Amino acid sequence: MKRFSLYFLSLLVMMLSSALMSCSESNEEDTEFNDWQTRNEQYFDQKYNEVKALVDAGNTDWKILRKWSYEGNVATHSYDHVLVNVLKEGTGAGCPLYTDTVDVHYSGRLIPSESYSDGYLFDQSWTGDFDEATAKPSTFAVGGNIVNGFSTVLQYMHIGDKWRVYIPYQLGYNDKASGSVPAYSTLIFDMELVHYRHANNKPKVVARRVK
Template identity: 55%
Template sequence: MNIRYIHNALAATCFALAAVAGLASCSETNDDENEFADWQNKNETYFNNLYSSASSQGLKVIRNWSFNDGVATHNFDNIVVEVLKSGTGSGSPLYTDSVRVHYQGRLLPSKTYTQGLVFDQSWSGEFNPQTAKPSTRLVSQNVDGFATALMNMHIGDHWLVYIPYQLGYGTTGSSSGGIPGYSTLVFDITLDSYFRPDATVPGAQAKAGRWITE
């Protein structure tokens, strides 16, 4: 699912051909630049438009978790959520909790990936809720936008979450996921359950506690 970058051998061949034929250059990043041309502008415009029209489209705007009771002063201080299904669970995960989630992460549509590049997901093949095994992860180990969504979800919630790059992988992106800088992240997330550590037991963060499933 990662974006393919030109291998060193191909780059060396390209350089040699350029030297022989008098070509200007052959860059390892040309394909990537063409795939995500004008990427910052596209992503900023898309998220700003989505944020501005959220109320009229019945979408939720949720302030980044780190603001607590502070005031979010920019559009990118928030995530935008489309609720696909409301769960029945009570309570929500805390930043110090672990969660079990089904998720898929995409980028906005690009030249080759007309539905958006899928850079990560918790299942293989077609999603089947009866057989798919949720991913177990710490809330605190996710990018801010993903963590913010989790901390506002109830068990059984199924959300489509739009995360501005400022609350995602920033201006540099993530090479391991093939995510270029300035990428708005679109996550399909279903919260299965969460683990609440027992704070009364010393050193219990990862061992003592209980999984909350309803």
């Protein structure tokens, strides 16, 4: 009887320990994205104001792009725009149209959080370390199944352009989660336009890549 009581007590301790560990892990996951909507709105508004001040001062390393389908008098809020930091300028002629197909290198992150000081990496078009000589770009339609912010940016890029873009959640996945991306997430992409093709099957626009 005594041996049974000790066994039962040991089993109870193990169960409680497991429950506490699970609770702790759950709490850690919960705190990662606490007040996520507010944090993302504050992050993007602050970034927008910083970039607007730079653009107004004549800085050409930054751009503010209105959502592709908006007219000037419609885009009245910060979240009607995408912010662009030009990391490298290409020499390609022309830009993709909404009906075109593009080849793009990209990586996507969330805003910095408790466990990810550089932002959680939720997607990228290559595996391992990036090697431009061997990495295969992703191919998709500008007006296809991609978020509005990504479609907007592509229509302003030239072949060889490498940009870091900040997409507010309203032009991203909005109030819906997508895979490992929580709802209300600002999306931060590093992206490079490699090629694009017109819908009428004209030859792709080709230009010397800037190294």
